[in-house]
Amino acid sequence: MLSGIRIIEFEALGPAPFAGMLLADLGAEVIVVHRPGGAPLPGADGNGLLDRGKRSITLDLKAPRDREVALALVASADGLIEGLRPGVMERLGLGPDEARARNPRLVYGRMTGWGQEGPRAQQAGHDLTYLGLSGALFHAGLPGQAAVVPPTLLGDIGGGALYLAIGMLAGLLNARATGQGTVVDAAIVDGASHMMALLLSMGSQFSTTARGVSLLDGPHWSRCYLCACGGQIAVQCLEPKFYRIFLDTLGLGQDPLLRDQFDPAQWPAQTARLVQLFATRSRDHWAALFEGTDACVAPVLSPEEARADPHIAARDTWQAGRDGPAPAPRFSTFDPPAATSPARGQDGAAILDELHERGLL
Numbered sequence: 001m002l003s004g005i006r007i008i009e010f011e012a013l014g015p016a017p018f019a020g021m022l023l024a025d026l027g028a029e030v031i032v033v034h035r036p037g038g039a040p041l042p043g044a045d046g047n048g049l050l051d052r053g054k055r056s057i058t059l060d061l062k063a064p065r066d067r068e069v070a071l072a073l074v075a076s077a078d079g080l081i082e083g084l085r086p087g088v089m090e091r092l093g094l095g096p097d098e099a100r101a102r103n104p105r106l107v108y109g110r111m112t113g114w115g116q117e118g119p120r121a122q123q124a125g126h127d128l129t130y131l132g133l134s135g136a137l138f139h140a141g142l143p144g145q146a147a148v149v150p151p152t153l154l155g156d157i158g159g160g161a162l163y164l165a166i167g168m169l170a171g172l173l174n175a176r177a178t179g180q181g182t183v184v185d186a187a188i189v190d191g192a193s194h195m196m197a198l199l200l201s202m203g204s205q206f207s208t209t210a211r212g213v214s215l216l217d218g219p220h221w222s223r224c225y226l227c228a229c230g231g232q233i234a235v236q237c238l239e240p241k242f243y244r245i246f247l248d249t250l251g252l253g254q255d256p257l258l259r260d261q262f263d264p265a266q267w268p269a270q271t272a273r274l275v276q277l278f279a280t281r282s283r284d285h286w287a288a289l290f291e292g293t294d295a296c297v298a299p300v301l302s303p304e305e306a307r308a309d310p311h312i313a314a315r316d317t318w319q320a321g322r323d324g325p326a327p328a329p330r331f332s333t334f335d336p337p338a339a340t341s342p343a344r345g346q347d348g349a350a351i352l353d354e355l356h357e358r359g360l361l
Contacts, residue, residue, distance in 0.1 A: 001334050002028035005172065008073045009054070009081040010061075010094075011035055014127075014152070015160035015188070016083025016111040017050040022165050023079075024053035025327030025336050031055045031077075031351060033070060034344045049324040051341040057352075058345030061092045069352065070094055072360040075102040078175070079168050083111040086121050096183045106181040107171035111164045113155075115187030127155035130188040134159070135208075136196055142223070143212030159191030213264050220270035221246065221261065224300060231283030232300035235274075246295040250277065 005028040009020040017032070024030040032054045057073075059066040071094070074080060080099060082089050089095045096108045113130045114120040120133075128149060131137040136159070141147040167184035175181050199206045205215040212218040216236075221243055224232045237246040243261050247253045258270055278286060283299050290297040301309060307318045319326040319338075327336045355361040 001331060002026045005029065005079070006031070006077045007079045007081060007168075008033065008070075008077045010070075010084070010089070012083030012111070014083070015156045015164065016081050018157055018161040019109070019111065019164040019168070020054060020081050021050045021052050022161065022327075023168065024339070027334065027336065029055070031057060031073060031347070032342075033061070033073070034058045036060050048341060052324060053336075053339035054342060055347040055351065056342040056345055057348040061094065067093055069355070069361065071098070071102055072355045073351070074099045074106065075360050076355065076358060077103065077106065078172055079107040079109060081109045081111065081164070081168070086110075086112060086116045100181055104181060105175045105179060107168055107175055107184065108181065109164050109168045109171075109184040109186065111160060111186050113160075113188045115190060116185045127152040127188070130159070131155045131192055134189045134192040134196075136192040138208075139199075139211055139214065139217040141211065143218070155188045155192055159193075159195060160186060160188040163191035163194070212267075215262075218264055218267050219261070220258075220267055220274050223271070225274060225278035227278055227283040227286060228280060229282040229284070233278055233283055233286045234298050234300050235296070237296040242294055242296050245293055246297065249290055249293055249295050249297075 002023060005023070007020060007023055007028050007030045009017065009030055009032045011017075011032060011034050020030045020032065030053065032051055034056050036058055057069075059070055061067055061070060074094070082094075090097075099108055100106050110116060112121070113125040113127075114123060128137070131140075131150070131154060132147075136154070137147050137150075140150055164184065164186035167186050171182045171184055199214075199216070200208075202215060207214045215238070216222050222236045222238065224234050226232055235246070237243045240261060244253065247255070247258055252258050255273075257266070257273055260266055286297070287299040306312055312318065317326055318324075352361065
């Protein structure tokens with residue numbers, strides 16, 4: 001889908017390389033500039049899976065000769081991805097002004113937690129701190145309990161990498177139409193805040209000041225329950241017709257305690273009733289009971305269990321021969337080839353030869 005698009009990615013952690021992997025999965029040529037020496041995380045080879053489908057060159061960006069190679073790469077590219085603290089690329093002589101002076105059509109993608117500007121721009125942070133400040137973490141937990149730590153998918157990927165990828169694609173389309181590049185300032189606090197539009201669209205059914213009283217964070221029909229085996233079952237039957245199926249499947253369709261679905265005053269007692277019930281049988285028992293129904297119930301699987309699930313397997317979501325999960329989304333006219341992650345610097349000689357052939361070095 002992105003054949004003919006070249007992206008230069010400067011080594012970073014988390015959301016920036018994920019965005020690069022996503023674009024590579026979609027057919028873009030992504031060249032990652034690795035630092036000399038070992039990987040930034042112990043035990044990792046580059047970014048491991050996140051370097052899937054990319055080419056690798058190792059450059060010391062503080063060395064004048066290698067910096068010139070980096071600028072030559074930028075001159076050959078449609079887009080650039082960097083995930084360093086604000087100002088680092090400028091100090092290296094690779095900031096947006098220098099890069100776009102070499103290549104006015106360049107789409108310069110910047111991935112940070114706090115953004116390029118603002119009082120916290122130079123502070124360290126991680127997924128959880130960005131979510132906390134944005135307000136997105138507020139409803140992650142049950143009333144009276146501390147907020148849970150969600151997987152880093154929520155901030156780093158949902159609020160970060162995916163917004164960077166969308167911004168890059170929008171910039172590339174605009175550059176194709178106008179001949180002018182742009183700088184994409186993708187900040188996790190911005191993306192996480194933007195994602196909250198879905199909840200805020202619920203109006204009075206979503207509280208911005210209290211936990212446990214909103215339509216999706218307080219009801220007995222929107223939470224996970226522990227089972228007798230120690231596993232969990234996930235329930236979220238929002239629509240009344242699905243809630244009726246849920247109760248009927250449990251044999252509780254005539255239970256007066258559970259009849260009123262949307263009364264917050266009854267949710268604690270209704271929850272206690274279901275806590276007691278689900279604790280009597282195993283997760284697999286409940287999963288089998290609800291299998292094939294529209295009750296909106298599913299087992300909480302480990303990643304390894306998920307790979308073996310019949311639905312996941314039928315969709316080939318973890319395709320044989322691929323390094324990690326299959327690319328997403330899917331297209332009727334494009335099937336990404338199987339790709340692996342390069343060793344650090346393995347494509348350096350070939351990339352330098354290409355730059356010489358183009359007259360950029």
